[in-house]
Amino acid sequence: MKRGPLKSPVSKGSKRPKLHGDYDQYFSLNTTYYKNPITCERANEFNNGKRKKPIDFLNGYIATQGKSDDSKTIIHWFRGDLRTHDNTGLFEAIKQFRERKDNISGQLLTIFTINEHDWRAHMDSGWKLKFMMNAVSSLGEKLSKMSIPLHVLHYNPESPSLSNSNHFASWLKEECLNLAKGSGPVLLTANAQYETDELYRDIKMFEQSDSSFKFKVFHDACVIEPKLLTTGKGTQYTVFTPWYKKWAVEATSRMQNSKTFIRELSKDPVKDEEIDFKPLQYELPSEFLSYIPEGAPELPEASEDAAFQVLSDFSSQRAHAYDKKDYLPDEGSSHLSCYITSGLISARYIVSEAAKLTNGALAAKDIKKNSPVQEFIREVAWRDFYKHAFCNWPFLSMDLPYSFELNEMKWSDDQEAFKKWCEGETGVPIVDAIMRKLLCTGFISNRARMITASFLCKNLLLDYRWGERWFRKHLIDFDLASNVGGWGFCSSTGIDAQPYFRILNMELQSKKFDPEGRYIRKWVPELKDCKDVHTFNLERNGYQSAIVDYKKSRERALATYRQIL
Structure with missing residues (x-):
């Protein structure tokens, strides 16, 4: 695989990509997984307070999660954060493991879960899934050098079931306890995802907590976590510009004053034992790949190193000409989007690196006078804005x-x-x-x-x-x-x-x-x-x-x- 953006294949006359032909899936929700689609009346209950928002449930659990000093096995659950660098949940898992006085008898593991029903329900792209699974392989290899094993767990229920179900939650808890092999209580860490299905999934996982199993979630996907930037009335902004101005001020303050804005892991192995990396024993079913055309361009290299290189190339070559990104033949965008989506690089790190090109100014005092690099940072802010909106109006993802x-x-x-x-x-x-x-x-x-x-x-x-x-x-x-x-x-x-x-x-x-x-x-x-x-x-x-x-x-x-x- 190669680094950098997808290169276009040579156009060959009237040749067309193979199409899957099933257009009905685009005309309505998949009733296999969403049998009772939400109505506007029910959705409005999120607005008038009659129905609690899933982000508020999650934040309630986060506020009460303490240190799990008695956990013998610590597991980090990778989802949309397929990286070791600046990964809040992984950082906290490793930190707690290293602080243990008896870590010789303890375990530090990581997992990645596969649920093809989620992919079907959410209509995930075959391109994205292929890139993501390549990223999981790259991650496993990198973790092995840190003496941290990665276990890929395949949820394969008898009937269609999403990861926000009680069945999935109980299955995952059992899998974690099995990985612990009886070595005391288990702590499972993860980074929050803000889509409604994923928020309810994590709520279900918190409900599995008992003396043998604890679950901790951390805010990581956004530069500034949801629910923090509010209007004078304490409500979520509905307009981007005033929200963006607050975002830039808060992000600048964190960059300048917080030692943990970017979390760097020690490159030393966590234990004195070698881990042999084994290639994944999983292949994507053809249903997810059949419409990717023959002769399609090779996917970008799905690794952290590739993500860093793409950012470096953009910063040194195209960032100062970002105002020309809309010119279609040249595609002057950063080409970081697939790396951000799969979590191979953090939004915080991208912003902190871009800020080096603007003397630390994330936005101009008059944002209409933003430099090309500041406009790029503004595009990263848009990603945060839409995730914040998802949390405040959950029906947007429904x-x-x-x-x-x-x-x-x-x-x-x-x-x-x-x-x-x-x-x-x-x-x-x-x-x-x-x-x-x-x-x-x-x-x-x-x-x-x-x-x-x-x-x-x-x-x-x-x-x-x-x-x-x-x-x-x-x-x-x-x-x-x-x-x-x-x-x-x-x-x-x-x-x-x-x-x-x-x-x-x-x-x-x-x-x-x-x-x-x-x-x-x-x-x-x-x-x-x-x-x-x-x-x-x-x-x-x-x-x-x-x-x-x-x-x-x-x-x-x-x-x-x-x-x-």
Whole structure:
């Protein structure tokens, strides 16, 4: 495997990636796992206080977790934190193990759990799963050099069951006790994940605590943990800009004053014994990989060292030109997203390294005058913002819009138009180029995501959730909070969304971000000899006409949104 971003495969004429063909999965929730989808009425109970938010349950448990001095076996549970560097839960597990006076008789272990039902329910991308499992292998090898074994545990129930079930919680507790081999009480540590299913999973694990088993969770995924940055009334911000200003102040203070902002582990082995690393005895089932095309680009190297190298290359080569990141042919983004999503590098470390390029200033006093590097830091802050929003409005990860009235939107039910969007066959060159690149590589830039999302929701007037599910199924860097947040923004249904009347002009977007048409001609080879690849409604030989008229589709979208808003 190689380091760095995915390189694009050579486009070969009319050759198309193999498609899975099952489009029904994008049109509604998977009722195998979500038999009773939450309603707006029930979701509003989170808002009016009638129903306690899962993050509040979790924080209640965290507030009461003390030191587990009597634990003979300490286990860290890796989830979305597949790294040893700046890993809060792992750091605390190792610290407690080393502080034990009788650690000769104790054990320090790590685990990673596989539940294919979670992947099916959450529609995790095959690209992402393949990258993640490569990361688990890399992690196991690195841990073995620290004399820490990694056990991969496969949850395989007789009937479909998610990890937020009582059955999973009792299974995992039993597995941990079995790994302890009777050597006293077990302490299991983990870092919090903020999706609703995952929060309820951890709550279930806390409920398993007894004299033989203790569970500890730490905030780690965000630079600033959720629930900390609030308005003067003590509520969660609904607008990014004032929240971001507070975020920058708090993050700067922590960087300057906290010795534990970045947690560095000693490279010395934790015990004087050698651990032989054994390759994983698990292969991803074909159902998760069948739609990845033959001849797809090699995945980036999934390791901590690779993540550090990608950050270093970006910092030294492209960070100061980050204001040009939206130029589609060059893709000047950091390409760190898949490493952040799988937890191979911490957001704190990225921010602290970027701050070295700005003399420690995470944001300008007037944020409109942010430097390119400060704009990059701002993009990292957006990730925190969406995770904070998930915690405060749990229904955002349950397929409901932020504004409940928009759940009554009269979206089009044109499934054929959706298929054409998915396959890059809309007759709009910039849209088709982006969607074909996604199918071939598993990655498109943020600007590309905004262009195609706007076209789906505003010009085709299709339910944003259809597109959100397609992205999660096909992106190597899929992160639920960021994906839902981005689609909510573009469709004007989410938190701090763009106004409903803002409808991107595909022709202008094409001319601005692919002015020479290089990106379009690469991914839509039918147009390689076409002089004008930008004009929306234009007959081109060998290429179909646009499936919608830009002006008419814009007017239809405005009229439909006005009926609700």
